Amino acid sequence: MFKLFERNVLSVEEFSSAQTSIKVKNLHVSLNNNKVLNNISIRIPKNKITALIGQSGCGKTTLLNSFNRMNEFILSHEVSGEVWIDGRNIYDKRERVSFLRSQIGMVFQRPNPFPMSIYDNVSFGLKIQGIKNRRKLDESVEKALKKSALWDEVRDRLFDSALTLSGGQQQRLMIARALALEPKILLLDEPTSALDPLTTLYIEELMVELKKYCTIIIVTHNMQQAARVSDYAAFIHRGELVEYSDSDSIFTMPNKQQTEDYITGRYG
Numbered sequence: 001m002f003k004l005f006e007r008n009v010l011s012v013e014e015f016s017s018a019q020t021s022i023k024v025k026n027l028h029v030s031l032n033n034n035k036v037l038n039n040i041s042i043r044i045p046k047n048k049i050t051a052l053i054g055q056s057g058c059g060k061t062t063l064l065n066s067f068n069r070m071n072e073f074i075l076s077h078e079v080s081g082e083v084w085i086d087g088r089n090i091y092d093k094r095e096r097v098s099f100l101r102s103q104i105g106m107v108f109q110r111p112n113p114f115p116m117s118i119y120d121n122v123s124f125g126l127k128i129q130g131i132k133n134r135r136k137l138d139e140s141v142e143k144a145l146k147k148s149a150l151w152d153e154v155r156d157r158l159f160d161s162a163l164t165l166s167g168g169q170q171q172r173l174m175i176a177r178a179l180a181l182e183p184k185i186l187l188l189d190e191p192t193s194a195l196d197p198l199t200t201l202y203i204e205e206l207m208v209e210l211k212k213y214c215t216i217i218i219v220t221h222n223m224q225q226a227a228r229v230s231d232y233a234a235f236i237h238r239g240e241l242v243e244y245s246d247s248d249s250i251f252t253m254p255n256k257q258q259t260e261d262y263i264t265g266r267y268g
């Protein structure tokens with residue numbers, strides 16, 4: 001497997017509090033009485049890309065959704081343990097969930113633009129936050145579209161429907177929509193699985209660029225992709241964290257046999 005970018009990484013035991021974006025302690029999650037995550041503890045570093053890997057159904061998306069309390073949309077859910085972000089345990093009763101979610105961007109497998117213009121898609125969250133000043137909105141839309149490498153392609157058609165964009169452009173629009181709120185954390189749930197290989201590479205390059213602005217956590221089934229873009233990778237099996245390490249180590253000399261079996265395609 002080849003590396004797309006040079007990495008300069010600490011080992012996962014070495015992150016200081018200042019270098020940690022998310023600290024998870026003894027997290028257990030059950031959905032509809034189904035025990036999905038079992039005693040997960042992990043520190044996700046700031047301004048790096050961390051990949052969550054593991055076979056289908058192991059709990060990757062559930063872990064991702066634990067970082068912005070998205071699992072709570074499932075009627076019957078139970079969460080115990082702690083998830084610390086910015087010095088707050090986000091499962092504390094006092095946490096304002098809408099504020100938390102506004103600080104964490106999320107992009108899903110399939111682009112889901114609203115049936116409105118490109119401009120309105122990107123400015124949507126800002127307007128919800130009460131920003132009405134046109135110049136401020138214009139500036140934020142331009143900045144987000146530049147960060148998501150879409151500006152040059154859409155600057156002359158901002159008021160066209162977002163649905164007129166290609167799949168890859170729509171996915172970059174989803175990234176722009178998330179970035180408009182200047183999130184500290186960006187959660188990507190299989191963001192390229194519906195895209196062709198070239199567009200995928202383009203989005204991977206974009207992710208690497210974006211870690212300047214935020215911490216990125218990506219769920220991916222694509223081991224080449226995880227090896228190419230991520231700085232760290234966490235291998236999950238049946239709801240347990242089996243191995244967590246810098247990506248160079250995990251993809252070249254994993255510590256656990258289970259990890260090796262998975263990344264070499266022996267199962268999953």
Ligand SMILES: Nc1ncnc2c1ncn2[C@@H]1O[C@H](COP(=O)(O)OP(=O)(O)OP(=O)(O)O)[C@@H](O)[C@H]1O
Nearest residue numbers: 031032034036055056057058059060061062063074
């Ligand atoms: N709403 C739900 N109710 C009950 N069980 C659920 C619910 N959502 C997910 N699960 C179960 O939780 C487990 C983990 O699901 P999750 O989507 O987190 O896995 P995943 O690793 O992201 O899978 P995939 O790679 O296929 O997307 C699976 O066994 C799944 O069936």
